[in-house]
Amino acid sequence: MKQCLIFFTFFLSALASAASVQEQMAQNPAVKAAIEELVIANHILYDQNAVDGYGHISVRNPSNPNTFFLARSIAPSVVTVDDIMEFDMDGKALHGDTRVAYGERYIHSGILKNRPDLNSVIHGHAPPILPYGLTGTTLKPVYHMSSFLGEGAPIFEIRNVAKPNPDTDMFISSVDLGNALSQSLGLQYFVLMRGHGYAAGADSIRKAVFRAVYAIQNASIQGEAMKMGQVQYLTPGEAAIAQETIEKTIGRPWQLWSERVKKP
Template identity: 45%
Template structure:
């Protein structure tokens, strides 16, 4: 008769069968671990920092998300599990393919709007980081027809304006969430080749060539919206940046891709 014994694996007790002498044991099944263990730790750390920076800057509250393309495999991207952004740790970071399927979910919950990220990465090879947020400053410009335009040099990337994605035109009456690949493709099409897209009654999505750039653009887009709204309330004529001014500012490297900002913001949230 085959006996039984208790084996401890980590903190888990497993009831095993003791095999008779000479019997062969079947090979153990490999257990797939969460993908963050195989990812570039620097990239994971920067993604954690980006989440915390945008929470500290009050762009994110309990909702919103930021992702980064996997430099080792451009057909995949990194995004945290569904959690308040200010609470993200390296252990929360997951890897997804461009269909927005997790490589190793490990039972963790997923953001329902991860398709925003997957479809933008699919359509824009130049994009290496994406932010989706619900900043209140942005909302008026997505529901009034008043265009969001650059009012100062730090938001020159806005260019001639930011397009508005109306999910009603793409999917009829919905819950306003971009929770399918089809809706993600429609959002990416509205974004086009630009740096940002507003989302009617929802928020905005911002893209960049790196995490520092997308975080910088997100923060300065929020500030631009606040300043533009304040200027409109004064009732005078607003002098926006001209196309020539925008071109010359961007020719200088768009604030050095926000490297100085990034260093300061990262220290604020990661080195306490």
């Protein structure tokens, strides 16, 4: 009986990976909901200045933990359901989809492969984030909204891992670089990329969007506070307690942000 069940589960996941993104949406309400939310998240991230013409967000396939959905190479603000592609955990496009993919899809495959607790990853180049990576200043939680930053965001240094030449185009353009970025992230939810941008992760699309938006706000506030004097950061204890409280309420900003990007 158990063997039958294992075979049936294997059969179902094989069936899921054989079906195109459109077929999976038609067959599986969870996949349809995830992809529709991914499209809204793309628009919100642009509206909230977390991405611009560049930047992207992914979601793990709810019916297959070994694949994820991500738009083809296109500006986030114009992404539609038809632009969504499916990838494996090496960043390879599935279903023979030959459309041009984001060159930095390895950010998503690297983090989603190494962090089974995360289901959504965001990458962007928001200007308020950049000075921290440039100067080696730790981005730390200055208020409850960004308490998920914990004891401070790690900084990924591509020069330390790029082979054979430490000089690169700064892009996370390979499986190895995606893995190295994921190692820098460690068990945290936000990583800075020196001279480039950030990556944020969460167990849901909504929480990943929340974290990207508030990490960027934290960067602006922390920068202003540092000009004024000694900054009082949240203690690790405050951060842990505040994170538990605030992340129960993320539906509220999501409602506000999604209303703003609704098409007439």
